[in-house]
Amino acid sequence: MHSNSIGHKQLISQCLSVLPTEFFSSPLLNYEYDKLSVDALMKIFVAAQLDKWESYEDMEERLRANPEFCESIHLPSISGSQLSRRINDLPTEFAQELFQKVVHIIHDLTKDYKGINSEIGRLKIIDSTHLKLPPELCDWAFVTKAWNVVKMHTRIVVVSEDISYPDKIVPSTGNVGDVETPDLLVEEDDATYLMDRGYPSVKNLMSWQEQDISFVVRITKNIRAVPIETYETNHPAILRDVKVKYSYADEPIRLVEFEDEEHRLYRLMTTRWDLSAEQIMDLYRYRWMIETFFKWIKQHLKLVKIWSTKPQGMWNQMFLALAAYGLALILQLQTKSKKKLWPFLRLMRTYMYKPYNVFMEALHREKSKTSRGRQKVPLPKKKETEFEGNIAIIKPQKKK
Known part of the structure; x- marks a missing residue:
């Protein structure tokens, strides 16, 4: 080079x-x-x-x-x-093949990265974002009145606290639900998958367990869980850490419930039995990385254009x-x-x-050093604003 x-x-x-x-x-x-x-x-x-x-x-x-x-x-x-x-x-x-070839290069460059840390390892976060299209030109993307969109169902790989990249996407029309896409995005590997409420269904959860997928997913109230065993936890935000059975699934699963600072309830199902409830809670919060990624590509690559x-x-x-x-x-x-x-x-x-x-x-240019270290800062003197020229109309202010 x-x-x-x-x-x-x-x-x-x-x-x-x-x-x-x-x-x-x-x-x-x-x-x-x-x-x-x-x-x-x-x-x-x-x-x-x-x-x-x-x-x-x-x-x-x-x-x-x-x-x-x-x-x-x-x-x-x-x-x-x-x-x-x-x-x-x-x-x-x-276009898809070119993207996959680029992903392969990134994978080789980051193969020695260990993920968030040695305990958690690599994460794969799944979510979707939409791109709005002009209704008058894109009736094929109709979802509701004045809402013509396409979706980009995305999986990003988190190889460190600072580095993540998309390694797979599934384009779709806007009427394709998130719950319909995990078969294409969740694959057997050594990563832990993070997903929000749009992705887990009883069928999907059972499929992931059968494939021995590691995951932490937020579930809706529709997925009912029956406690089998309760684990002790001392963290004030964590409400429950239990082994549960759900629906007609054969395998038990772990359920961790916690509240955030605004008292919103989060119900997480996970196959990560090796982590503490507090680690599960903290791990789920890494979902913000895919939201940041979507914002980044729309703002800096102008994907919305x-x-x-x-x-x-x-x-x-x-x-x-x-x-x-x-x-x-x-x-x-x-x-x-x-x-x-x-x-x-x-x-x-x-x-x-x-x-x-x-x-x-x-x-690689080094920043020029202009600072002389900490200096004693004198109290600022109040300056009278000086108006120059005769273009603007100036009205004197009343003294306070």
Whole structure:
């Protein structure tokens, strides 16, 4: 990564060269397309998310203004209308495969991370978020009056207190309930799954137990549990820690109930018998990480700015936006930066069309020391505000 040729490459080109897109440049996949290969198309849309390109006109202008970038993806010229048509026609399986290849790179870079701590291990958090679409153009996404949405059912992996990443998503129309998706998102592995009330049903709980899945899930009042054995707990917020039987399940399960600071009741079912009730309570609170992730991608990658009103275009945008997120995280991990991901991405955007080595210098530049340590702070003197010029109308204030 530090050779002279790479160092003088534009940061955006260096970033996109990390994308494992060799397969998508195959002539067999691109025999229909004279100008824009599948490889180049996906790189353009990943770049658009990374650099926050605002519209198809903006994309067209930026490509025209950056011939070096276009040359790096073998793109002679392209119009915004061509990009719009092609993102709607791109098979979503291609966008999904690119995202999965990015996830594989992140997995390799984080394989030595132990999770939250040695006792809890890695977490996988599942939840969904919705993207609102214009009703007049997206009747296929109708849910209720003036509520046309698609959903992104998401699983994130928490490999440390500071690092998490999405490793699987399931796009859907907005009328697909969360409870219908766990078969696609909960898989046998060594992680503990965290889920909110939308996901557990009696059928799902029994299935997870049969598969020996580790989980902590919040349940609704509809799932009734009969106590078998009660465990002692001294934490003031924890109301009950019991072994229970539910519905017609054969296997008993653990139920932990607690109240938060606002006296809201939480009923958690879990297969983690090895942790204390207090640890279960604290573990569940890590669910905020997926809420933060959704807020992050909507705010910083502008996922709410939709590129298409067609189903396939929307699914492609989800996968390519998350590939962009993964790409920023890969660069952060590879450079061993201590910056949080948002300041890191912000710096990337500042130096996106500068040489890669200029970005690296900025990334590792030490802050100048301007402070002289703790100084005695004098009491501030009240200053009279001075008005200059004769443009504004000034009315004297009454003295207090």
